[in-house]
Amino acid sequence: xxxxxxxxxxxxxxxxxxxxxxxxxxxxxxxxxxxxxxxxxxxxxxxxxxxxxxxxxxxxxxxxxxxxxxxxxxxxxxxxxxxxxxxxxxxxxxxxxxxxxxxxxxxxxxxxxxxxxxxxxxxxxxxxxxxxxxxxxxxxxxxxxxxxxxxxxxxxxxxxxxxxxxxxx
Numbered sequence: 001x002x003x004x005x006x007x008x009x010x011x012x013x014x015x016x017x018x019x020x021x022x023x024x025x026x027x028x029x030x031x032x033x034x035x036x037x038x039x040x041x042x043x044x045x046x047x048x049x050x051x052x053x054x055x056x057x058x059x060x061x062x063x064x065x066x067x068x069x070x071x072x073x074x075x076x077x078x079x080x081x082x083x084x085x086x087x088x089x090x091x092x093x094x095x096x097x098x099x100x101x102x103x104x105x106x107x108x109x110x111x112x113x114x115x116x117x118x119x120x121x122x123x124x125x126x127x128x129x130x131x132x133x134x135x136x137x138x139x140x141x142x143x144x145x146x147x148x149x150x151x152x153x154x155x156x157x158x159x160x161x162x163x164x165x166x167x168x169x
Contacts, residue, residue, distance in 0.1 A: 040082045040083065040084045040153055040158070041082070042083070045081065046078065047063060047163060048064070048078075050075045064163075065163045067147070068138075070138060071138050073138075074138040075136065075137040076135060076136055077134060078149060080158055083130070084130065087127060088124050088125060090123075090153070092121070092151075093134055094149070095119040095121075096117065096118050096149070097145075098143050098145030098147065100115055100117050101141055101142050103141060109121050109123065138165070148160060
């Protein structure tokens with residue numbers, strides 16, 4: 001007697017899922033059969049930190065995962081070399097901070113989220129010799145700690161850059 005209710009439920013489930021009812025048809029229609037664009041292969045990437053040489057007033061750039069918090073005298077940038085013949089790509093940059101900064105600077109084109117600890121910006125970037133890049137400069141009130149920048153190219157995560165911002169060189 002205990003198997004009859006189970007058999008009945010399985011039969012109903014089968015009928016619901018595989019009958020020609022409009023409910024099951026509408027469920028199937030939600031699934032896309034189109035292929036997504038394949039990700040663009042990443043050939044290489046770099047994260048650079050620039051500190052101003054106060055004698056020459058020029059920035060000295062080096063690869064590093066530490067950003068000294070010296071406002072107006074420290075900048076940082078990432079670059080990604082892509083294996084593509086495209087002239088430009090859609091880039092979404094998600095910048096995640098450990099705490100809310102005093103300011104994000106020019107917020108035009110930014111979508112601030114999670115109590116202003118995350119900035120999301122999207123733009124079309126023209127490739128230069130197959131490379132895309134973007135950068136920031138340290139501002140007064142930037143938080144110390146672990147930072148992360150996720151870079152999406154044409155909707156696909158291409159590279160994550162993690163670094164620490166702090167007060168010592």
